[in-house]
Amino acid sequence: MLFERVKELAEQRGENLKTVAQKLGFSENAFYKWKKQSPKSETLELTADYFDVSTDYLLGRTDKKRYYDLTEEDEKDIQNELQRMIDSMNNKSGFAAADGSTMDELSEEDKELLLASLEQSLRIAKRVAKQKFTPKKYRD
Known part of the structure; x- marks a missing residue:
């Protein structure tokens, strides 16, 4: 192996x-x-x-290459947080772009890009937090 x-x-x-x-x-x-x-x-x-x-x-003790790689549980957490963000943005006062437009006024393409960006940001934040806050005894 x-x-x-x-x-x-x-x-x-x-x-x-x-x-x-x-x-x-x-x-x-x-x-x-x-x-x-x-x-x-x-x-x-x-x-x-x-x-x-x-x-x-x-x-060969694990298939996870690095201790800070995201797990299925992490992915579920990310999807739940993303859904909360989407729900919040869909409220009338939950989202406003720099030009004052609301979520309803964005094109489908812009909505898709925004959500993809938010999802990637959540993944990066989760990975960085795991790197920063995982105690050394759990890193390998």
Whole structure:
């Protein structure tokens, strides 16, 4: 599992295992040795840091690459918050653009762009909050 994950991550970056090993200061065949033996924890951590994934992901303990990746529960929270925002904007006094137009006066395209922007903003905010406020003991 470990070797396959590292190989997949290298391929996603357009690199081969030999190149990645050299960049990390490992022997050229270091990753191939991982097929039969476990790496040292320092080596595993360097590899995880290089690919910006958790060591648990490399080891196959989770499919979540980073501790701050959004979960299904996070996605539900985002959709609920987005719905609350939509409901609020649909009230007569809930939304006014800089030019004074209301939600009803926006074109369908503008409404769609606004909602997409709000949804993306909520995702970014949730991810940043997880990075900032997740205690270290829960990060891997």
